Amino acid sequence: MTGVPLLVVVDEDPAQRRDVERELRNRYGADYRVCCLSSPREGIAMLQRLAEDGAEVALVLAGEVLDGAPGTSLLAQVRNLFPHAQRVLLLRWGLFGDSATGDAIFEAIASGRMDHYLLRPSTPPDELFHQSMSTFLLAWAESQHRSPHTIDVVGETWSGRAYELREVLERCAMPHRFCLAASEEGRALLAEAGERRFPLMVMPDGHVLEDPSDVDIARASGTAVAPDRDRYDLVIVGCGPAGLSAGVYGASEGLRTIVIDAGALGGQATTSSSIRNYLGFPRGVSGADLARRAYQQAWVFGARFAFMQRVTHLARERDGVVLTLDTGGVVEARAVVLATGASYRRLGVESLEALRGAGVFYGAAASEAPIVAGQDAYVVGGANSAGQAVLHLARYARRVTLVVRAESLAAGMSHYLVRQIEETPNIEVRTATEVVGGGGDGRLEHLVLRDRGDGELRDAEAHALFLMIGARPHTDWLPGTIEKDDAGFILTGADLSDDARRAFGRPPLPLETSIPGVLAAGDVRHGAVKRVASAVGEGGIAIQLVHRLLAV
Numbered sequence: 001m002t003g004v005p006l007l008v009v010v011d012e013d014p015a016q017r018r019d020v021e022r023e024l025r026n027r028y029g030a031d032y033r034v035c036c037l038s039s040p041r042e043g044i045a046m047l048q049r050l051a052e053d054g055a056e057v058a059l060v061l062a063g064e065v066l067d068g069a070p071g072t073s074l075l076a077q078v079r080n081l082f083p084h085a086q087r088v089l090l091l092r093w094g095l096f097g098d099s100a101t102g103d104a105i106f107e108a109i110a111s112g113r114m115d116h117y118l119l120r121p122s123t124p125p126d127e128l129f130h131q132s133m134s135t136f137l138l139a140w141a142e143s144q145h146r147s148p149h150t151i152d153v154v155g156e157t158w159s160g161r162a163y164e165l166r167e168v169l170e171r172c173a174m175p176h177r178f179c180l181a182a183s184e185e186g187r188a189l190l191a192e193a194g195e196r197r198f199p200l201m202v203m204p205d206g207h208v209l210e211d212p213s214d215v216d217i218a219r220a221s222g223t224a225v226a227p228d229r230d231r232y233d234l235v236i237v238g239c240g241p242a243g244l245s246a247g248v249y250g251a252s253e254g255l256r257t258i259v260i261d262a263g264a265l266g267g268q269a270t271t272s273s274s275i276r277n278y279l280g281f282p283r284g285v286s287g288a289d290l291a292r293r294a295y296q297q298a299w300v301f302g303a304r305f306a307f308m309q310r311v312t313h314l315a316r317e318r319d320g321v322v323l324t325l326d327t328g329g330v331v332e333a334r335a336v337v338l339a340t341g342a343s344y345r346r347l348g349v350e351s352l353e354a355l356r357g358a359g360v361f362y363g364a365a366a367s368e369a370p371i372v373a374g375q376d377a378y379v380v381g382g383a384n385s386a387g388q389a390v391l392h393l394a395r396y397a398r399r400v401t402l403v404v405r406a407e408s409l410a411a412g413m414s415h416y417l418v419r420q421i422e423e424t425p426n427i428e429v430r431t432a433t434e435v436v437g438g439g440g441d442g443r444l445e446h447l448v449l450r451d452r453g454d455g456e457l458r459d460a461e462a463h464a465l466f467l468m469i470g471a472r473p474h475t476d477w478l479p480g481t482i483e484k485d486d487a488g489f490i491l492t493g494a495d496l497s498d499d500a501r502r503a504f505g506r507p508p509l510p511l512e513t514s515i516p517g518v519l520a521a522g523d524v525r526h527g528a529v530k531r532v533a534s535a536v537g538e539g540g541i542a543i544q545l546v547h548r549l550l551a552v
């Protein structure tokens with residue numbers, strides 16, 4: 001059975017341990033090895049042996065109390081041995097009413113000592129127990145790049161078009177893994193696919209794409225890519241949380257709706273490995289998972305999607321708005337929701353820009369994390385996205401250094417993330433510091449850091465650099481008649497200038513831009529709260545406003 005991933009249970013109570021063991025063996029026995037132990041001492045000794053043997057542990061379940069101590073003490077130790085194993089505390093029924101238990105669990109999750117909690121199984125079959133178990137096991141499989149329907153990318157090098165493809169797939173929330181053609185895995189894939197032009201994509205159904213364009217990928221994945229010259233009630237530009245939400249509400253409320261995106265699904269949210277503050281997901285949800293669910297929801301209500309196509313031009317005509325795409329396609333709409341979000345600012349260090357994809361990444365920590373296994377990684381940025389990235393990378397890297405220009409982390413990051421960072425031993429924080437140089441032979445090897453206080457320069461060995469340094473709104477393509485703030489975010493409603501308001505001949509609606517019938521929602525909007533929930537909320541509100549516009 002070596003090579004089969006393990007599910008480990010550590011629980012003192014023999015009867016309760018038997019119940020858990022029964023559920024695990026009955027459901028997962030064919031794909032996982034189940035190992036049950038009665039004391040934390042035995043549990044840790046067993047896990048240490050498994051780590052020495054190179055075994056894979058997918059999940060550890062621990063009883064609430066083990067040997068007089070909270071089960072979280074054992075789960076905290078698991079992280080050093082198996083950084084990707086899902087660590088779950090078992091709870092007996094009735095504890096949900098106990099606020100002290102709730103506080104302790106929040107504290108343990110916030111400080112990274114455990115990942116999830118789970119109500120002990122009830123009389124079989126307990127489908128609720130297994131629903132949660134499947135979620136945990138999927139999260140583990142995704143961390144191992146073993147999701148179902150995974151696309152294999154084979155390249156001759158890590159950089160160039162191979163990196164662009166990984167970026168596209170990441171943006172599309174399409175599970176994928178990358179290997180070099182010369183690696184054992186690459187040779188095995190090539191033996192099946194035959195020698196072809198690189199980079200190569202092997203689709204889940206075995207179909208092979210040679211050096212595909214973005215449009216080839218969209219076609220192969222079954223998404224509509226060529227919107228005919230057609231008239232819609234509603235065109236949504238951008239398929240992030242705001243656009244998806246507008247898509248769900250628009251289509252479900254009978255509007256003929258199309259969502260167009262220059263990339264694909266999920267927008268910025270797909271770069272987040274765990275969104276913990278979105279309503280209804282008490283155990284957190286990956287941005288990719290959330291986007292996939294919303295996409296299916298909108299699709300089943302009848303929304304159409306056009307991926308890998310950038311909208312390049314927008315103009316108001318007599319009875320609607322006309323949008324032109326970079327593929328030459330044209331769509332017309334009675335109303336438009338702009339949900340084009342924002343993306344990371346560039347660092348502006350030439351030698352590092354040249355190594356993009358070869359150790360230097362903008363965002364993308366979720367997909368690139370495995371390549372820093374056992375190495376030194378750097379993250380630049382002082383906001384929540386940088387905090388999340390650093391915690392995620394710390395599960396893989398030997399050491400992660402967070403480089404922040406500000407004097408303290410507290411200035412830009414949520415308190416719960418700051419605490420988690422402080423309590424993670426392999427994370428170092430360098431405040432009042434900036435990255436001013438670096439390089440390497442075909443791959444990032446070192447960085448130059450500057451202390452903003454005394455100006456001192458310091459060379460640091462580095463294998464990966466993740467840049468999360470603020471956002472730039474995607475509004476360059478919009479006509480000058482759409483009013484924006486100094487940073488380029490779109491002005492709406494009460495923020496519009498007096499001139500724009502006067503031209504309306506009526507009060508502009510709250511999310512309406514300076515072009516009547518064109519609304520803006522989500523991060524692209526001036527004054528937006530940059531969160532998934534608020535983008536989703538604005539997408540929904542936009543549809544209510546569209547109804548008001550179309551009723552006139």
Ligand SMILES: Cc1cc2nc3c(=O)[nH]c(=O)nc-3n(C[C@H](O)[C@H](O)[C@H](O)COP(=O)(O)OP(=O)(O)OC[C@H]3O[C@@H](n4cnc5c(N)ncnc54)[C@H](O)[C@@H]3O)c2cc1C
Nearest residue numbers: 238240241242262267268311340341342522523530531532
């Ligand atoms: C790493 C990371 C972690 C985060 N974690 C959290 C979190 O834990 N909780 C939380 O609440 N928020 C989090 N956020 C913030 C959250 O992801 C954003 O607030 C949210 O995604 C904004 O949604 P949006 O739809 O407005 O824009 P976006 O998500 O930016 O989507 C915009 C879409 O528009 C498309 N587009 C742009 N221009 C065009 C064009 N011309 N034509 C066609 N398409 C175009 C883009 O390709 C993109 O898909 C995180 C962000 C990042 C980067």
